[in-house]
Amino acid sequence: MVNCGLLTGLNEPVPLKSISVEVRVQDHVASVSSTLQYVNEEQRPLEALFVFPLPADAAVCHFSAKIGEQEIVAELQDKETAKDQYDDAVSSGQQAFLLEESAKSPDVFKLSVGCLLPGQNAAVTIIYVTELAVQADQSLRFCLPAVLNPRYTPEGSDAGIVSEISSVCGAAPYSLTLSVHVSSPKPISKLESNCTLDPLVFLRSDHTQATVNLSPGHMFDRDVELFLYYQDTHQPSAVVEAGVATAPSDSLMRNPVVMISLYPEFPEEGMSSMANQGEFVFVMDRSGSMDWTMHRGKEAQHRIESAKDTLLLLLKSLPMGCYFNIYGFGSRFESFFPKSVEYNQDKMDQALKKVKEMRADMGGTEILQPLAHIYSQPCIPEHPRQLFIFTDGEVGNTKEVLDLVKSHARSHRCFSFGIGEGASTALITGLAREGSGHAQFITGSERMQPKVMESLRFALQPIVSNISVDWTLPERVTAETISPPIDVLFQGQRTLIYAQLKGKNLGGSEGSVTVKYNLNSQPVTNQLHFCIKPTEETGLVVHRLAARTMIRSLEQKERSPDFTRKKIKRTLAKLRKTIVKLSVQAGVSSVHTAFIGINKDTKQTVKGPLQRRRVPTYAGRMRELSGYSIPRAPLRMSGPLRAPRMRGSLPSPDWSNEEEFDCSDDEVDNQGSEAAQDLLLPLVSLQKASGCWELDAALAAVLGKTEDELTNQKPAQVDGSVWATLLALIWLYSWRKEQQVEWQFVARKAAAWITSQKVGDLSQCVCVGNVLLGCQVTKDSLGI
Known part of the structure; x- marks a missing residue:
């Protein structure tokens, strides 16, 4: 466990003063611009370090700094080269800025602001684009991570950037302002949030454009979530984006890219009977942090108690004839049964008795070992394995965990649940993505049970097989699919497909994409027709999201065991070079690149090492776990929450008899x-x-x-x-x-x-x- 805290001392001023965020939502894609204001109020030059979260699937595409009237736009370079340039610049008295992604978890970034002179101000701007996840109620979820929990790192692992996370007691000592502009071809029905917002203002009479601001006073003690509701959100759509004429002819950025949003609709006869078979394995986080409350209200349940109620509902909801087991994990793990058992009254009673006895008493968050044990168990014939993982998502070896899940993707489906503020989006969304399942986040005053039962509904849907994607395009136009092959489809849930269009006949012609699959051994076809003429200027959002998809696939391929043997060292180097090349051309960050900006006009001799100040990130409430000292701070609210999004919390008599x-x-x-x-x-x-x-x-x-x-x-x-x-x-x-x-x-x-x-x-x-x-x-x- 990382020992978190303000390592530079509690009395030293924090150089980060404020964060201003502008969000522009176009249909179901968001472009986010964050400006961080730094001020050196000390008497000697400073180096400021800020480790902070971003959405797991974000594509960071711009990094710049403004000092006075001078703007320095950073460039993407090979990470090792960028680090060397940064160190050289700082040591010679030049101002330098470095932004890099954690090698262990793609939702953690480190910003280094080097050689900030006494009394000097610097405004650092980071821009990223991200897709908005579709929720069970058909809303689109945007999350601005504000809470970064310390990541549990297994003994012997290299924590990298993760080890530099520093937490703050109480509210973070810097402010946040946030404005959101929403535009969509479909009318905007409403917008909800877990934070207090100013009234929504519509900019057009047809309600296709609107703005809203975060009310003043947000204290960085929770992530900012927005839920957008459009009319007919689930309708399939396509966006064709023009490429950059000056880009290299063989690059992704040169040609148009299409983003297809599909919402499969299964035939009623295929859904008439939900599956009565399956092996259901529930994996419950029992680390010390699960003893925290679900939210900050007076009547809030502890996370472990909400999880126990959820397990009760799940156990009662399972179909007769299936198999099940329950695992608890922390620094160690244990299972209710040596192997999955057939669901009947006796086994259910045994399991419920053990559920009542569950406590958050198993130390840190070590999820790799229980997963490896589960995968070592042979699958039960005719009973597809369905894995449900509940965690507050604080691990340092995220990519190692996801690689393990992906290596067993063909033998199971994985449904993941992030509990509470600061859960790792990379872990939660990655588990579901690599395990062909569905991810849910439970934050604020939301109740866990409705979301979990929605995922159980997906798990009980028939497994779709033999999925194929076919393109029908004008003569001499081809589509090269960028997205990984589709492994899973769920009724009414969005599936994204990115493809690069090549050819010269890209006028107002029409194309179509056809998805074919088998449902209960019956062939099904879903088709979408679209115009292949590029739409209006979209800021290369689609290209960058497509590039991020390719980069993540290549990074995962690089981590494959097949690429760790010495005899293919040359192949590994070639793959790394491909990632760097794609990252630089597309302007999208990767694990092997970093943004570097140097102000070569300013040069002041620095005597001795720079004073280093680590900017603290709010990290929720901590406690002593397994002998590792972690500060625990009280949680606070910045103001009243809006009405809970999930309905059904009715007051009723006590059931304590x-x-x-x-x-x-x-x-x-x-x-x-x-x-x-x-x-x-x-x-x-x-x-x-x-x-x-x-x-x-x-x-x-x-x-x-x-x-x-x-x-x-x-x-x-x-x-x-x-x-x-x-x-x-x-x-x-x-x-x-x-x-x-x-x-x-x-x-x-x-x-x-x-x-x-x-x-x-x-x-x-x-x-x-x-x-x-x-x-x-x-x-x-x-x-x-």
């Missing part, structure tokens, strides 16, 4: 949020693995009745379990309809179980149940 709900005293003490007190979890906890409920006092208590009331009203034609299960369904569809995403599979199992009992007409039973519970649902709405 141990006898009725079988909850331990420790669990009750650690609950406290409305979500934990809600009656939904107690009701779900009473369901059997088969999908039914028993007619007993515990169920009656949840439904607000006595056991005699339930028994006396039971229709004669049904037995107690059928009646109890009907009542549970009626209650869910009436009183927790807005939380249906959480209990959808619980209800599906219940309806299937009732149907299997072959009871006669149930309409009268539903009517009696409605009267008893004060509801008005129909038999058909219950799915029976």
Whole structure:
């Protein structure tokens, strides 16, 4: 574990004074310009070091510095050459600026500002472009990372830039301003945030352009998330961007590039029955940081407690006939069972008992070893492996972890969940990308359960196979696909394809892209027609995103075990040269390049070493873990949050009665949020693995009745379990309809179980149940 803190001493002034961010969103792509204002208030020259996060998939494409009226635009160079130039410049008294990416994690960057003279100001600007991820509710998520947690680095590993992260207690000593401009061909419905925003201002009457600003007072104690809602977000689209006429003829930047956004729509018959088979492996972070709260409200749950509630829902939602196991990991790892076991009542009860006993007591965050152990277990025939990984994502060997996942990509799907502020976007999104799954982030006052159950819905979708992409273009025009082959498709989820267009007949002609695949052994075709004439000036955003995609693929190929043997050292050097060449031509950062800028007009002899000041990054709350000293600071809010995005946190009676709900005293003490007190979890906890409920006092208590009331009203034609299960369904569809995403599979199992009992007409039973519970649902709405 990295020992974090202000290593230069708490009384030394921090040279970074403010950060100003301008975001321009075009449909589902964002261009972000961040300007950092540095001031040297000391009596001798300084070198300022700032280690900070960026989105994992960002393409950094510009770096410049302005001192007075003079602007220095940095150039991309081979990283080692850039570092040498930086050191030489600083040692000779020249002002120099260096921006480099961590070799261990692509979402961590280091900015070095060398030889900042006494009293001098410097404005450093970084520009990057990034895609916006599609959420389960069809919103587009933009995240400005403001929190960078210390990364746990396994013993013996080279932490690199990661080891230079320094944290601050309380709010960071610099301010943030943020403005957002949104434009889209589709009307903007609304914009939500986890932070306080000024009112949204529409610039056009058709609502296709709008601006919004972050309200003053943000304290850098959480990431800034924006959620954009467009009308018809899920419609397929294509953007063709013109190349640069002066670029080399054989380069990516010379020709037009097309970005295709596809939203596969599976035939209804292919989705009519969700998979009842599979091996579900839940991997839960139990490091000390999981004992922190989910957010900063008074009623916030601890992360580990929210995770335990989520595991309860997952275990109750699994289909009969599948296999499952649960792992906990920290500095070590353990599993509930030696290998995955068949899902039945006995194994589910054993697992739930162990879930109750789970604590955040396993030290640091070492995820590589449990993953390696899971992959060493043979897959179960006819039961595709589905991996669910929950972590607050603070690791230093991110690329090593992702390479392991990719090497087993054909044997499983991986669904990842980043919990709390500062989770590594590179780790969370990378796990899902390399494991052909889906990534979710749970931050602020969002509840974990709805997002996890959405991912379970994806996991239960039939696995798509034999995916192919075909292009139909005018004569003498070809498309060279840049994106890696598509390994996974999910119903309604966006898939991006980048391709380079070559040829001379690129006028107003039309082309099309066709995606073919098999769903439940049935062939399916999705097609999109588009105009191949380049659109208006887009600032080379598409080219740079395409270049970043190619660079990441080449970097991963370079890390492949096949490229680490001495006999292919020459091939490895050639691959590295290719990465550097592409990075420099496209102006996009890579692990082998860095931005270097030198002010050669300023030269002042420096006697002795420069004073070094590390700019602290807010790193959440820390605590002592496994003997490693990490400062723990209180979390603060910069102002009231807007209404929570996820619905369903209704106030309801306390469920702390141990006898009725079988909850331990420790669990009750650690609950406290409305979500934990809600009656939904107690009701779900009473369901059997088969999908039914028993007619007993515990169920009656949840439904607000006595056991005699339930028994006396039971229709004669049904037995107690059928009646109890009907009542549970009626209650869910009436009183927790807005939380249906959480209990959808619980209800599906219940309806299937009732149907299997072959009871006669149930309409009268539903009517009696409605009267008893004060509801008005129909038999058909219950799915029976």
